[in-house]
Amino acid sequence: MYRILPLLEPAEIDRLRAIAADAPFVDGRITNPANTAKQNLQLHDAKIYEQSSSIVRDAMLRSPEFMEFTFATALAPPLLTKYEKGMKYGTHGDAAYLQLPKGTVRSDLSCTVFLNDPDSYEGGALRVWLGEGSMDFKLKPGEAIIYPSNALHEVTEVTKGERLVAISFIQSRVSDPFKRHMLFELGEIAALEGDKMDHENHMKLRFVRESLYRYWSAL
Ligand SMILES: O=C(O)CCC(=O)C(=O)O
Ligand SMILES: [Fe+2]
Numbered sequence: 001m002y003r004i005l006p007l008l009e010p011a012e013i014d015r016l017r018a019i020a021a022d023a024p025f026v027d028g029r030i031t032n033p034a035n036t037a038k039q040n041l042q043l044h045d046a047k048i049y050e051q052s053s054s055i056v057r058d059a060m061l062r063s064p065e066f067m068e069f070t071f072a073t074a075l076a077p078p079l080l081t082k083y084e085k086g087m088k089y090g091t092h093g094d095a096a097y098l099q100l101p102k103g104t105v106r107s108d109l110s111c112t113v114f115l116n117d118p119d120s121y122e123g124g125a126l127r128v129w130l131g132e133g134s135m136d137f138k139l140k141p142g143e144a145i146i147y148p149s150n151a152l153h154e155v156t157e158v159t160k161g162e163r164l165v166a167i168s169f170i171q172s173r174v175s176d177p178f179k180r181h182m183l184f185e186l187g188e189i190a191a192l193e194g195d196k197m198d199h200e201n202h203m204k205l206r207f208v209r210e211s212l213y214r215y216w217s218a219l
Contacts, residue, residue, distance in 0.1 A: 001148070001181050002128070002135075003069045007059045007113055008142035016052055016115055020080050020164055023048045028081060028089075037090030040155070041082040053077035056113055056166045060144075068187055070146060071180060073219060074105045074171040078113065082164050083124055088157035091129065094149040098169055107149035107169035108177075114139040114165055121161030128153045146170070148177060173217040183213055 008016070025041035032038055043049050056078035060066045076098050083089075098105045112126050118138045125136040126145060129152040136156070137145045147153065149169060174180040186209040194202045 001069075001177060001184070003065070003146045004137070004139060005063065005065050005069070005144050005146070006142060007063060007066065007144040008056070008115075009059075010142070012055050012059060013115060013141045016055060016080065016166065017164065019048060019052045020082065020115070023052075023080070025080075025082050035092070037092050037154075039083075039087045040089055041084065041087070043080040049077065049079065052080050052166070056168065060111075060168070066144070066146075069184055070109055070170050071173040071183070071217065072170045073173045074103070076100060076105050076107070076169040078111075078166040078168040080115075080164065080166050082162060083155060083158045084162055085158055085160060087163075088123075089155035091152050091154040093152050094169060096149075105169055106171045106175070108172040108175050108180075109146050109170040110149045110153075111144055111146045111168045111170060112137070112165050113142070113144040113167075115141055116162060116164045117141055121163050122159045123156045124158040124161075124163035125156045126153060127156055173219065174213075175218070176216065179212075179216040183209065183216065186212070 023043055024045055026044040028038045028040040028042045029035060043052065057075060060075065094107045094110050096106060098107060118140065125138040127134050127136050128147050139145060172180060174183055190205050190209055
């Protein structure tokens with residue numbers, strides 16, 4: 001399951017761009033030295049990382065669409081990454097677990113929040129593979145794509161301009177993608193159609209949904 005969501009307000013996009021413009025970036029392989037596929041730049045300074053990640057993290061946590069789709073229970077602090085001309089990230093699947101200073105996060109879902117205008121750079125799409133076919137995502141500033149962390153994906157080479165994004169990995173209360181999808185759809189039906197339903201049936205629908213949620217989830 002994939003989802004594109006508007007996430008950031010214009011003022012937040014401006015702030016993140018301003019932070020990125022001033023901040024020192026380092027070779028992305030610093031957190032992943034063995035990964036030769038990774039050719040990008042990432043933020044390094046701890047204080048600036050804290051400031052920028054909290055803007056994106058707060059936007060995720062306040063977004064009902066984000067929370068209803070992901071069932072997030074933990075998030076890797078969103079990290080600003082930059083791709084200049086010639087940079088790319090070859091095809092890979094994300095690591096299952098991220099060891100972070102505040103604990104370990106399992107990556108059930110991955111998220112890219114786009115920050116630069118798509119017309120201001122060439123290449124730099126997030127390409128997600130589905131068997132032989134693929135889908136390219138190159139979104140508007142402030143929009144996020146959430147995709148399964150076990151889907152093979154890549155960032156295509158930037159041939160002009162600069163790609164600036166924030167990336168995060170999400171641990172879901174519902175690790176099984178099928179169960180998460182079903183709970184999401186049941187929640188949507190209850191929210192969108194519930195008022196039109198007979199009261200008793202609405203209650204039964206919610207009862208089934210909450211019971212499955214309790215049964216299928218973990219904190
Ligand atoms: O920048 C992106 O859109 C994705 C980056 C990525 O795949 C990763 O950091 O694992
Ligand atoms: Fe990745």
